[in-house]
Amino acid sequence: MSRVAVIGAGLAGLVVAQGLVDRAQVRVFEKSRGYSGRMATRRRADYQFDHGAQFFTAKSGSFREFLEPWLAAGVVARWDARFVEIEDGCITSRRTWDDEYPHYTGVPGMNALGRALGETLDVALETRVASILGEPGDWLLQDENGTELGRFDWVVSAIPAAQAAALLPREFEHHAQVSARDMPGCYSLMLAFDQALDLAWDAALVKDPVISWISVDSSKPGRPGGYRLLVHASNRWAEANMELADDAVIAALIEPTAKTTGVDVGVAAHVGLHRWRYANPGPRTGEPALVDAPNRLAAIGDWCIRGRIEAAFHSGRGAAERILPLL
Ligand SMILES: Cc1cc2nc3c(=O)[nH]c(=O)nc-3n(C[C@H](O)[C@H](O)[C@H](O)COP(=O)(O)OP(=O)(O)OC[C@H]3O[C@@H](n4cnc5c(N)ncnc54)[C@H](O)[C@@H]3O)c2cc1C
Incomplete structure (x- = not known):
């Protein structure tokens, strides 16, 4: 079975992971303590707020x-x-x-949907992917301490565009499009x-x-x-x-x-x-998921379409549809 790393457990990352999990060994990495990304809920003592998407x-x-x-x-x-x-x-x-x-x-x-999806998947929480090394078909992920997080055939970045631009290897075919995206x-x-x-x-x-x-x-x-x-x-x-x-x-x-x-x-x-720091990307036309088949890399997220939860879903779904036949 192909090994797929998904970086980011917001809705886009969780949806692509869910779409691939029957056909690949999928591991999701999330830097925060919880799932759902900008579909966020904060609980402190007696208070609870949806402080991201409303x-x-x-x-x-x-x-x-x-x-x-x-x-x-x-x-x-x-x-x-x-x-x-x-x-x-x-x-x-x-x-x-x-x-x-x-x-x-x-x-x-608001984070309930992400949590419900995340609990059905293999998700490493509190794990920030800091580098993607290696080569297509054998990508090596590391955290900020240089600790190896695993080797993967495919890497799907499901994080805000600016962070994806910093993380994805320069050979990623759509790198310029990712770098150009403002959030x-x-x-x-x-x-x-x-x-x-x-x-x-x-x-x-x-x-x-x-x-x-x-x-x-x-x-x-x-x-x-x-x-x-x-x-x-x-x-x-x-x-x-x-x-x-x-x-x-x-x-x-x-x-x-x-x-x-x-x-x-x-x-x-x-x-x-x-x-x-990265909240609401404006509308963009084009593919809902940026997939580079030869390099086995993809970049997804709401920012591929616009800053909406429904857009994050379509980006994740679109990526799964593109990647499934390539596994
Ligand atoms: C203030 C605000 C208000 C909004 N209001 C609405 C609204 O009312 N309606 C609506 O439809 N949309 C709204 N949105 C937009 C909506 O929240 C997003 O469209 C959607 O949640 C994006 O999902 P995503 O999966 O693309 O990205 P995200 O939810 O951002 O998920 C990315 C995940 O990647 C993780 N991550 C980042 N870097 C790394 C790394 N290096 N390693 C591991 N993990 C990493 C992050 O912690 C995050 O969990 C709002 C957003 C904000 C911020």
Whole structure:
């Protein structure tokens, strides 16, 4: 059986691994402690937040079909949020998400889907692949200490484009395309309150130079009690302020959050911040997975298509379809 290494246990990596596992010996390497990548959930003491992706939609039949068993198992659920758009503190549009165009989330946290998939696969967590040495058909992976992680016929990189460009051997046929891909950053501000706030919505798209999104994270299905807000910076502001100290970022995000909600959010019982260096790639046309058959290398991820969970699925699925006949 061919040996395949998949680098990254986000949705794209898990989907390609799942697609190849019946025909190859597949090992997934993930640098974090958990599965799911940017479909992220953070738990600290009494608080839980989805600090990466907020929800996802399923436009294609194949993604809807993929989701069916996870919906039936309660790993994924619909989030029928009261959704608004807000500008200068005023609500400019309002609707409730429903079955006409369903929005989904993982349960009890956004990372549930990745965890459920990951637990069926051979995944080495807390293992960062730092180098790919050797040659096609005999790639040698090492971690940052130079420890050997194994030899593989194929290597599939399922990590953000900039990191893939640094890791993949120069002979990778699509190296220039990977290097050219931009993934603007983002900040997530996490706020927990002792008492519920008086907001008439669950999710808000915010037109503001500094912030772009606020959700009542605790309003999602199957969440623990309490009242929690999750705020995203705009990509443009985050990119311009990526090196700012945490305290300064928090202060900068709290002000427009207070203006948008009309509430003194500075009274939060818990304030947390996460810096996403690579967050939301814009749309790209072309192959959903960059496969180099002679070199037995591939680069996949949402960034092959656009910064959406459904795109990560299609990139992983597309890679499996391309690689299967080559094994
Ligand atoms: C703030 C934010 C908000 C978002 N909001 C939404 C939204 O509302 N709806 C939506 O559809 N999408 C949203 N997205 C995008 C969505 O999260 C992504 O499209 C999707 O999760 C990408 O999956 P992926 O598998 O391509 O990559 P990732 O999820 O980034 O997975 C890559 C994995 O590789 C690991 N890794 C990296 N380098 C190495 C290495 N050297 N060795 C081992 N492991 C490594 C990482 O730890 C990570 O787990 C959002 C993203 C962010 C950051």
